[in-house]
Amino acid sequence: TSPRFQALLGGREEEVGAAQEARAALRQRYLRGLAAARGRPTHFSLRAGVRVDAVFGAADVEAVAFQVDALRTPLGVEAAALLRCTDVLAFSFLLD
Amino acid sequence: RTGRSVEPPAERPGERRMAEMKKLYGAEAAKIQAMEAAMQLIFDRNCDKKQPKYWPI
Amino acid sequence: MNDWQKKSPLEWKTYKMVKVAAVEKHEYEGWVLTVDPVSASIVLATFLENEKVSISVVLGHAVQEVEILREGDDEMKQRLSCIFAPEESKAYSP
Structure with a gap:
């Protein structure tokens, strides 16, 4: 696990679920963006x-x-x- | 290196990575892993087919 | 690690117009479509006059500073959320 991963994982306990959801949405949009560039x-x-x-x-x-x-x-x-x-x-x- | 295909397989492929993915993405981890696998497949296939060289060298 | 990388992913749930300062004095301005949580790369959209959308990706390693210029309104949110929408949701929009 890289330091950047750790930093991006930051946040209070109760926010973890919401942060995971937001992170997943950001990552998905990034991957779709790269696909759109093809x-x-x-x-x-x-x-x-x-x-x-x-x-x-x-x-x-x-x-x-x-x-x-x-x-x-x-x-x-x-x-x-x-x-x-x-x-x-x-x-x-x-x-x- | 031009892609994963040239590397020896990692020990316990997938397992450690899936745990990390779960931590990052929660319920969406499997979906994102599938998207990433699809993207890597295209990259590897392009590299196999086109044999691109790094530029600048 | 820059300050902007410490931002929670939740902050990017609302669409923001930003100015990105990158290494070698490069500057990019646009609406943030996404910030990749893995590479920290920032994907920006700008609307051109011919109705085309220009997409710029600033790689995470090159980003020095991100200045938030303004928040998007509902209309902008609508326009931006259509870009890179998953196929299934695209099927329902005209």
Whole structure:
């Protein structure tokens, strides 16, 4: 159990049930959000001011990497690639 | 690493994790675990099929 | 561990417009759709003029500060709760 887990578990005893419910809702919405990103053109902001566009492919559960397709790098297009989550600061995509 | 599939199986797969999930999510733990498993499956399948490399290297 | 990460998950049950300050002087503004309890990543929605919704995910490790700008009203709550709604509930909405 990570320190972050512990911190997020915080709260008084009687709040535990309500906190679990809220946490479950937040996690579910996050997972559905990642699912909604699949196949969409996505803009990634990486460390050191690097910005790249790709098609969102998939994310792993442990938040290690994002799999992307058609990654446009300064040196050309990679058909498929992995971006390390530690390199990524943020990413964005459009829903219609 | 490109996904879980390359790792040796953890001891007692699932059990410890389910206990942690229950603590975090209560009654919704099983549902969330199923969603996570589905997401991981897609990731692993994509990695197997496309053999993506890390960028930047 | 930043202060904002100590927030109870209950605080995000109501929809809030926030400004997120991230590392390397990045800033993001939008309505919080969710804060992932595992990675602490923040998912923001902004409504564009062409009726599209822009989704931004700021990774937990990059977040430095979260400033709450305002609370959403009922209409905003309605709009936001439809985004990433589970399939079963989507089936009932037009």
